Amino acid sequence: MSFGDPNNPYGAPQGQQPPQGQPGYGHPQQPPQGQPGYGYPQQGQAGYGYPSAPPVQQPYGGGAPTTMPGTVGAARVMLWVIVGFQVIGTALFAFSAVAVDQAKDDPAFEGLADYPTGALWGIAVLALVWGVWAAVLAVKFASGGSGLRVTALVFGILTAILAVYPFTIFGIIHLVLGILIAVFVGNANGAAWFKRPRY
Template sequence: MSYGDPNNPYGAPQGQQQPQQPPQQGYGYPQQQGQAPGYGYPQAPPVQQPYGAGAPVTTMPGSVSAARVMLWVIVGLQVIGVALFAFAAVALDKAKDDAAFEQFADYPTGALWAFSVFALAWLVWAAFLATKFTTGGNGLRVTTLVFGVITAVLGLYPFTLVGIIHLVLGILIAVFTGNSKGKAWFNRPRY
């Protein structure tokens, strides 16, 4: 190969010696060993994959764990609500017999008992969802999303004054289980 032309853009740089090329391997020349494997650029470290990109999720993400804790907070609030509604219903029944509390005689105690039963049912549903977070699949995720949305709506309308905490907790539960980390957690493979 000749780099004789000084204007050749593919030729050797000006003022430098041509490198000596080893003779071609072939007939009459001994075979030489190739370069050791790994010669050249170093191997790149493995790429970390985010949640949902095929990497198995082995520990519960923080946002999903927070949603679980919020469900347990709702359970505690519902215990207080059941106790208050039941106490109010019993106190109202006792007050109807007393002449000093005739003004409360018109309040229906059946409604208070109904609220107590409803609060108890909500308590059981929240406790069930919270206990199934480690083993539940996508169906539990959807059910928890529905629970969070219904809790937020009920925190707005019938129980506006005391339901503001339920409103915030319901929204956060729905957001934390509905995001990509929640999806990856509930759709993870189970062996």
């Protein structure tokens, strides 16, 4: 039915026009100007009174990470823990080698005379080298690429193997740290961090 239909019960009576300023029944009103929230789009808004959507961003995980993931940061901290243990180990083995050398002259420590001090010095040097390797890896975690990731994986695996043999009793902490470093660097977060583009 239309407004002009005489049988339209919602329309204005015949012969009468709706007063100016007030639309008749069934006539669409003009949207109020400057009053948001009436269901009419305002300038800079989408329809139905809702503001326009912000620009679409990439979903989480869709792009390269811009900050170091937590697991990769944890692996870096573990490398620094290993550095600390290696410094302590180097000092202990060097002190032991010096003590054994001096004890050989004392008759009370004749049992130590046959102990090879060269082995103690060798272990001290190995501990020092291992600590330096861990420190270099930890420093380069922020800027390193795929090559550093592979090197850190090798370091973690070798640390775990050496912790099992020959340093079984003293190597439990190194065993746990080595496994965790290899896992954290080798997982998807580690891959995304070390393969991220560098500009």
